[in-house]
Amino acid sequence: MPSFAPGDDPGPDFGALLRRVGLAVAPPATPLGPELAITHGTTVVATRYADGVVMAGDRRATSGNFISHRSIEKVFPADRWSGVAIAGAAGPAMEMVKSFQLQLEHYEKVEGSALSLEGKANQLSQMVRNHLPAAMQGLAVVPLFAGYDLRREAGRLFQYDVTGGRYEEDDYATSGSGGLHAATVVKLGYRDGMSRIEAIDLVLKAIITAADEDSATGGPDPARGIWPVVATIAVEGFERVDDAELAERYATLTPAGRSSS
């Protein structure tokens, strides 16, 4: 059982605890060559709506020109009132999500109260910055973070760059290879105070368009029953939209909405 002297205690920081007990992962010493086909996750989107935030991610992972997975998930609950979506090297991204979730839970248990949303966003910023040496060797991870701020009673969203730069966005944010196309769709379709359904439709269209233009992004796949991961975060907390509802929304989208009209 880990114990530390009073002046030497890692406090509620799980990352510091991992380093102290020798479980932290060192970044690769040299750039990873092309012969190591690294799996990459691609397009994620987040946008605000009337009650909070909606996050979405496609399900495809690629390594080079191969599709390595058709149904990976890129949108995760970070804790009850926040979510994190990842794009970039899939292995380190999953690890970052796991560490981030644990960090929030660990802090809450050690301190007896949860971090503020601002505090959570800053934590993720530090994790991305600490990951920079690995990003320089070709393992970049660029997350989105969104949550419902219980103190301000509003949904908030943040995007990051590889150096850990943290940028709060007012309306929407995207990341990943198809992020540019997705951002255009959300930008054109966004308006203040959208309903939940309108927001879900908008992020679905964004993912569909990104999949149309970017080979590394996978669109909805009704034949296999693979749907993007879409989640809403409002005062009730993080709730994943189930596949049946997504299928229903997809069916109502006009043919123009389903393609990159």
Add this chain to the structure above:
Amino acid sequence: MSMPFYVAPEQVMKDRADYARKGIARGRALVAIQCAEGILLCAENPSSTLRKIAEIYDRIAFGGVGKYNEFDQMRIAGVRHADLKGYSFSREDVDARSLANQYAQILGQIFTHEMKPMEVEILVAEVGTEPAGDQIFHLLYDGTVIDESAYAVLGGDAEAISARVDASLDGTPDLTTGLALAASALAGPERTLGAADLEVAVLDRMSVRRCFRRLDDADVSERLAAAGAASAAAPDVASPDAESSG
């Protein structure tokens, strides 16, 4: 250099045990009871910020009585142990038994090797999906582990409180009945304890991941009032003896 006086090891151990027991007896008690909805943890604690009961992991809770700084240090060590184990292996691999054994090692080590023993008693509870799967471990200041069933009482005046719980406990109660039982057992015949004097939490059997949930003062008052009304309606069922009716 003068030789220290010889003191028999029996005497050393007895002195340490007495010291620890006196420290623990000064503090207020904590009760854990197996209920239908989960494991109820109830402590007499007028502070709403310095906690005796806390979450360790998904299905595991911690209770400490005695010296606050000492059991809080143990609590944090337990959270670290559980989180590191869950990170290295899997969340399913974190269990109360291994945590209780770790605590026993530390308490035993400190009891025999340090000047001052820890003036604490610790409870480690793990909730199962069925009451039969519940585990309640009670650790003493010297590292003794007791595997309790149905209920556990820690802290000052534990024997009298245990006797009161034992007298009124009939099978596995529901949460509200269990809470009223715990409150009246902690209070004894001469006092009544209200929501403000109690710290209450439950390990919810049916939760999917993190089962630990605190009950706030409003919820506790409501449940105590509901149980009071039920026992007034059927006095011979809810209060089998005069002692627990206070």
